[in-house]
Amino acid sequence: MVEATPFEPVAALGGGVLIGLSALLLMWSVGRIAGISGIVFGAVSNGGEERNWRLFFIGGLFIGSLIAAWLSGALSGVTPVASTPMMIAAGLIVGFGTRMGSGCTSGHGVCGISRFSLRSVVATVTFMASGFITVFVIRHLLGEGL
Template sequence: MMETAFTPFTAIIGGALIGLSAVMLMWSVGRIAGISGIVAGAMFEGGNERSWRLVFLLGLLVGAFLAALFTGALIDVKSVASTPMLIVAGLLVGVGTRMGGGCTSGHGVCGVSRFSQRSLVATAVFMASGIVTVFVLRHLLGEGV
């Protein structure tokens, strides 16, 4: 079975940076840091709307790259799922995001912190779905073991 080490220090730093970026985005452009909405707007909006969205997304990619570069975190990462499984998973996440009216960053980070009832329900559904998915894949189908 695959094990993951819990590192509270990096988790606290990462969570604080996510919260800070959400606050900075709300303060600077008055928008919620929901990544699915930011990506959709970057694809279909124009002008200033597209610009800030592209800068935000570029920051996500650059930040992840720099974190991996300085920590070596991605050196040993190997997918335990097959390519078809990853494609199906990605499509299901996309469909779920549209059905839920947002993603974990919009609902789970920004909505829950505002005590939005819709976001509390959506986040509970995200978490329950994740728990059921891991149980089915690992214990019933034997994937990723």
């Protein structure tokens, strides 16, 4: 059985504040919404200065995550609970869903809802419901990752 992750409100609050500040800084400096799927798509399909800020933003996500994990020791003893084929399939489905939904939880859930976008509220509720149903089916009906 998978061990439950303890709730750490201070870490969650700190992470939320950093996400909000990064979204605010991106909007202030570049005039763009911090939707990660759109940023990644633009980094692959655009060139020049438009590509540069996107690559720096993506690099900052990776480097910041690695630094935070290293400082906190959060990755010690971590092993995936799902099989590699299941994780690859999940990644492809998420990528397809973000294109179909015209964005992801960062663009719609963080930036869209904070701008009072009804479209983003509907998209985020759909993302979350789909995630809940998927976890239930994968974990409880198929028994994967237990």
